[in-house]
Amino acid sequence: MTKPFACLSLSLCLSATLPTLAHANPEADSDGFTHPLSQLQFNPFMDQQAFERAGFEVLDVYDPWTGPNRRIYQFNQRADEWIIMPVVRGYRYVTPDLAQQGISNFFSNVGDIGNLLNSAFQLKGQRSMEITARLLINTTLGAFGLWDPASKMGAPKHHEDFGQTLGHYGVGAGPYVVLPFLGPSNLRDAGGTVVDFASEQGVDFLNVATASSANPAISVLRAVDLRSGLPFEYGQTNSPFEYEKVRFLYNAARKIQIAD
Amino acid sequence: MFLRALTVCLALLPSLTSASSLSSTEYAYPIANPFIATIAGTPSAAAITLPAEHQIKQSDHALRLKKRGELPGVFYQSHQLKYRLAEQDGAAPLMFIIAGTGAHYASGTPELLKKIFYQGGFHVVQLSSPTSWDFMAAASRSATPGFSPDDADDLYRVMQAVLANHPSLQSSSINLTGYSLGGLQAAFVGALDKQRRALNFKRILMLNPPVNLYTSVRNLDRLVQTKVPGISNQQTFIDDLMQRLTRFFERQGRIEVNEAMLAEFQTSDEALSNEQLAMLIGSAFRLSVADIVYTSDLLNQRGLITPKDYPLGFNSDLAPFLKRSLLCDFDCYITQQLIPWWRKKHNGGSLLQMMNQVSLYALEPYLKDNPQIGVMHNADDLILGPGDLGWLRRTMGAQMTLYPRGGHCGNFAYPTNAHNMLEFFHD
Incomplete structure (x- = not known):
């Protein structure tokens, strides 16, 4: 859920900042009004329906299990509002910022094993080298990943999961699926999540997988950290069509991630 | 002697009647393109420093204005209207913020305005727009937004309910602001308050409001009719x-x-x-x-x-x-x-007649030379049409501030703007 949403925020973030474009100040009329719309070129015909066609395309997602999916979406929303987010807020309140950052870095470093495997599966040489460098630097200099010196040393974070690997080799997305607690996915990516989980258990990097099964609190901490880093809240779109909008954004974000 | 007094008076006259407008040399908002300004707002390098989330004592509350059974089942949790209150310690002036078209009380712009006013020492209440889904479901009696007098009536009722919900909140005065459509609605709420006297607003500030609602709506509707090369039957602009x-x-x-x-x-x-x-x-x-x-x-x-x-x-x-x-x-x-709703409920007539009732024109007597209410606008705002700024200047005179740039609501975080907003409410 993190990775798609990290990119999902892209579209939500279009309201973030863009730079200055060299742009002549247009002449103001006697009222001081600069007629901004007069700079635009409009379609010569009344209505080309560019918006409507794009809107219909947004809705064009293969979702044969839409009924159950919507019920799970509703369930996730309630679980998030009533249980998960209160826990996350409590965690943010009691944990110093520096400790939160350290915890986040630590799990991110553990996750780099999966990123490396999938990057290698996709035969992305340069990227695999960068992730290997990250693992080496952060696990040693970064004290088992609590700090992230690698990013400052020019080895930035990459996200690769098995769903992306499958997509890279041309496996289609399959039907849209909403997973309980984990949120939007599709058949391919849900399968990928299972593979990623299994390979993490197999590698058992820094004994995190073993320790987690002995002590479930570690898994809970990881989940809380994950949710804490997600810039999404249910109801944020304030739209009766949130399900449709999230579904589109998930698919769009995954397409971009797979192409990258 | 008399002649001299007259010349002094005449010389003063323009400065009394004319709105303050800043030239682009003294106003260094960095984005000259109104479309980028509208989308991106103020780049953080040029924006004022605002308090972080954890420095604000705030929480979300809900009003129950309708019964659960009044709404269809899909609105399972929207029979309550949520809003956000940020409280100062002790007594402080109170600010209501009305969000713009379709916007939620916790969306970006109300959050930004909240931080500006909170930093300036106000208690702040953020309200969703009457055109937003949650407000329509939980608070609007007609659920047909757009008729400004009725939207203002709904808002007024919500504001009274909010105050009743926090009896221990010490507010030294009650103030109101709104941006975009919320700015227009703020003026209608102010006019209503003149009659009802339940809230007694001290000051009201409109930020980038539509002047003629129909012009603004038409401008915004038209934006999707622009000519973008490369769009065809096979390829949409999203592709x-x-x-x-x-x-x-x-x-x-x-x-x-x-x-x-x-x-x-x-x-x-x-x-x-x-x-x-x-x-x-x-x-x-x-x-x-x-x-x-x-x-x-x-x-x-x-x-x-x-x-x-x-x-x-x-x-x-x-x-x-x-x-x-x-x-x-x-x-x-x-x-x-x-x-159709307006004809039935208010015995309405033509479109033109309606637009006169819902636009700022309807409030001309209220707005004229009223030191209680002010407006800030941008010379390159997308929602304006020719003549709108002239009408505002003639009606509001010195109560109007015009910025040379900023697009539609893009410059609120620019220091000059934030400072002027606070200054307007300052005694």
Whole structure:
């Protein structure tokens, strides 16, 4: 859920900042009004329906299990509002910022094993080298990943999961699926999540997988950290069509991630 | 002697009647392109420093204005109107913020304004727009937003209920602001308060309001009619945008979304043209309109989008209704829902007559030389038409501030703007 949403925020973030474009100040009329719309070129015909066609395309997602999916979406929303987010807020309140950052870095470093495997599966040489460098630097200099010196040393974070690997080799997305607690996915990516989980258990990097099964609190901490880093809240779109909008954004974000 | 006094008076006259407007040399808001300013707001390097989330004592509350049974089942939790209150310690002036078209109380712009006023020492209450889904469901008695006097009436009732909900809140005065459509509504709320005297607003500030509502709606509807090369029957502008982003990230070697990335994107080969930026702004507006069209139709059981008595549940596929709603722009909403409702309820007449009742023109006697109410606007605001700024200047005189740049609501975080907003409410 993190990775798609990290990119999902892209579209939500279009309201973030863009730079200055060299742009002549247009002449103001006697009222001081600069007629901004007069700079635009409009379609010569009344209505080309560019918006409507794009809107219909947004809705064009293969979702044969839409009924159950919507019920799970509703369930996730309630679980998030009533249980998960209160826990996350409590965690943010009691944990110093520096400790939160350290915890986040630590799990991110553990996750780099999966990123490396999938990057290698996709035969992305340069990227695999960068992730290997990250693992080496952060696990040693970064004290088992609590700090992230690698990013400052020019080895930035990459996200690769098995769903992306499958997509890279041309496996289609399959039907849209909403997973309980984990949120939007599709058949391919849900399968990928299972593979990623299994390979993490197999590698058992820094004994995190073993320790987690002995002590479930570690898994809970990881989940809380994950949710804490997600810039999404249910109801944020304030739209009766949130399900449709999230579904589109998930698919769009995954397409971009797979192409990258 | 008399002559001298007269010349002094004459010399003073223009400065008394004319609005303050800043020239672009003394106003260094960095974005000259109104479309980018509208989308991106103030770049953080040029913005004022604002308090962080954890420095603000705030929480969300809910008002129960309707009974659960009044709403169809899909609105399972929207029979309560949520709002956000940020409290100062002890007594302080109170500020109500009304959000713009379709906007939620916790969306970006109300949050930004909250931080500005909170930092300036106000208690702040953030309210969703009467055109937003939650307000329509939980607080609007007609669920047909757009008729400003009735929207103001709903807002007024909500504000009274909010104050009643916090009896221990010590407010030294009650003030009001709103941006975009919320600015227009703030003025209508102010005029209503003149009659009812229940809240006794001290000051009211309109930020980038529409002057003629129909002009603004038409401008926004038109933004999706721009000519964007490369769009065909096979390729929509969303396809085009996705391809641009993909190519950009490929060249970057990694995916990361932040202010710096967007800045770089807009200077790369993949940068969006003004027409494409306009298309994005227009699309955001049309998506809000689709929500209004769908919600108003459903709550009033008009049967235009959702068939009457259609059994909607949590698991119902809403895609067919979203499709129908997407086909209706604001002009269509006015024709199909707002005007028929208005004719029935208020014995209304023509479109022109209605637009005179819902636009700022209706408030001319209230606005004229009223030191209680002010307006801030931008010379390059997309929602204005020719003559609008002139009307504002003639009506509001010195109560108007005009900035040379900022697009539609893009410059609130710019220090001059934030400072002037606080200054307006200062004694």
